[in-house]
Amino acid sequence: MRDGGVTVKSSTMSSSPRRRPQGSGYWSDASVFLWSWLRSPGATGAVLPSSQYLASAMAQVVTRYETPTVAELGPGTGALTTGIQRVLPPGGRHLAVELNPGFAQRLVARFPEVEVVNDSAAALGRVLKERGIERVDAVVSGLPFTAFPVALQRDVLDAVVASVDPDNGVFTTFNYVGAYSMPAAQRFRVLLRRRFAEVMISRPVLRNIPPAYVLTARKVRGDT
């Protein structure tokens, strides 16, 4: 990792068979997460990491591709990372872009198969270009969009739209049920629908603290 938070050295993919990650160590991750939230609530965006149930629901999008390239945004302590790694087919590629350098460093140690990048999700286009990736099949986001100012919501969504395969790609994120009606959450969904022709919202995943909806967006609009 380079000081100054620009780049965490990524690990490269493992050879097949893919190593399955250990259990998430949920409560140990939760304490790290809670400290991060106390220091920086806006950027961390949640008090606890996502549950394995939410992670599994979100990671399903990866399974429809043969050898997908997946960009994960805001992996935190790795809850969704674990979910993605569990279902990622052999030959798939998984990048994880995390702003918090402490989280990024933990991810590098814990997920040797994942290419961890310590940067902003808004820089996704550059991150991919530096790695010779033109488009990704799936973007899986754990970002706290509801806590973001509108400019950052737009910047990240624009970066996603420019990076995901416009016809066959998918973008997935979650909204906490309790925050669903907040103006920032509504604004985010408006921005999302302006960029994607198909936006599906799941039933609430109740086995998560707090319960959350999974949002899945497909078909990039040509007029964005």
Ligand SMILES: C[S@@+](CC[C@H](N)C(=O)[O-])C[C@H]1O[C@@H](n2cnc3c(N)ncnc32)[C@H](O)[C@@H]1O
């Ligand atoms: C709500 S937490 C979710 C963590 C994890 N994905 C989960 O579901 O448990 C949001 C994560 O996004 C990261 N984050 C916040 N702003 C970011 C940005 N602009 N770019 C990349 N990561 C960011 C935070 O550091 C934090 O790890």
